Amino acid sequence: MKKNIILVVLLILLAGLLFVVIKNTGSYLPWSSSTQMKIANDLVNKGLYKQAVSEYRRLLEYPGYSTKEKANILYIIGNVYMEKLNDYENAIASYLMVKTLLPKDDLLIEVNPKIVECFEKIGRPFEAQQEMDKATALDKSEKKPGETITAKIGNKKISLDELYTQIRNLPPYLQDTYKSKEKQLEFLKDYIITELLFDSAKRRNYDKDPEIIKKIDQMKKGLIVQKLIEDEIKNKVSVSDDEIKLYYEAHKKEFIDKKDKQEKQKSLDEAREQIKNTLLQEREQHAYRDMVEKLLKAEKVTIYEDIFKSNK
Numbered sequence: 001m002k003k004n005i006i007l008v009v010l011l012i013l014l015a016g017l018l019f020v021v022i023k024n025t026g027s028y029l030p031w032s033s034s035t036q037m038k039i040a041n042d043l044v045n046k047g048l049y050k051q052a053v054s055e056y057r058r059l060l061e062y063p064g065y066s067t068k069e070k071a072n073i074l075y076i077i078g079n080v081y082m083e084k085l086n087d088y089e090n091a092i093a094s095y096l097m098v099k100t101l102l103p104k105d106d107l108l109i110e111v112n113p114k115i116v117e118c119f120e121k122i123g124r125p126f127e128a129q130q131e132m133d134k135a136t137a138l139d140k141s142e143k144k145p146g147e148t149i150t151a152k153i154g155n156k157k158i159s160l161d162e163l164y165t166q167i168r169n170l171p172p173y174l175q176d177t178y179k180s181k182e183k184q185l186e187f188l189k190d191y192i193i194t195e196l197l198f199d200s201a202k203r204r205n206y207d208k209d210p211e212i213i214k215k216i217d218q219m220k221k222g223l224i225v226q227k228l229i230e231d232e233i234k235n236k237v238s239v240s241d242d243e244i245k246l247y248y249e250a251h252k253k254e255f256i257d258k259k260d261k262q263e264k265q266k267s268l269d270e271a272r273e274q275i276k277n278t279l280l281q282e283r284e285q286h287a288y289r290d291m292v293e294k295l296l297k298a299e300k301v302t303i304y305e306d307i308f309k310s311n312k
């Protein structure tokens with residue numbers, strides 16, 4: 001009887017010792033957690049994604065891991081599901097566990113868009129938009145006093161001021177189209193459709209597509225150059241009334257209307273706008289050439305034109 005008691009005590013002590021060893025080494029396996037991580041990473045590199053997920057999950061059982069470390073492993077698992085296996089539901093589950101473990105962490109900057117994209121991929125745009133609303137805090141501000149709300153997209157409000165701002169951003173000839181309330185309602189509906197399509201595209205990460213980014217950069221470059229030209233040339237070029245009169249007197253024959261085999265000389269007032277536009281265009285072109293030549297000299301540009309000569 002006494003021997004049995006001693007045996008039980010020894011087993012308890014052995015179990016306690018084993019627990020201490022496991023806790024200190026952080027492993028239920030005969031190798032370290034870093035070795036286990038290497039095994040999982042190697043499986044990913046070999047394209048064995050399902051097996052890799054299983055090995056990553058075994059890392060979650062290591063008692064020495066902190067909450068942050070476990071969240072990082074779950075994030076890796078989510079990425080494998082999403083990017084390698086196209087298993088978006090399991091990816092969402094992994095990412096949501098990350099959010100539960102780390103409700104306030106920088107990692108969520110990467111996790112939240114992935115959850116949104118996964119919901120979009122499985123055909124659940126409503127949940128995708130809800131997650132996007134939470135992540136971007138679209139409903140931070142309450143309705144302002146006197147603000148008229150024309151429509152809502154989920155929690156996002158479209159005010160009458162916002163609608164008018166969008167119309168004012170149109171070219172002048174298009175702004176005139178939306179003077180009536182009926183046309184403004186049409187514009188609002190088109191604007192909502194555009195916003196919905198844009199949100200759907202963002203949820204699919206099209207805004208991060210390299211080709212789109214390249215095109216945006218080109219458009220941005222064109223707009224910046226156009227702004228420079230306007231500031232340096234168009235806004236500084238002018239034509240005086242005396243110059244318009246001199247041009248009119250020197251080019252009177254260019255301002256003759258021919259109708260029904262009859263000729264009618266345009267008056268100065270009738271030709272004024274046409275002359276002004278002609279002179280402005282000429283001066284803008286001259287100023288543009290001057291500006292370009294100065295830039296070419298200042299930046300010491302060399303063009304090897306011989307390369308483009310055809311061999312005959």
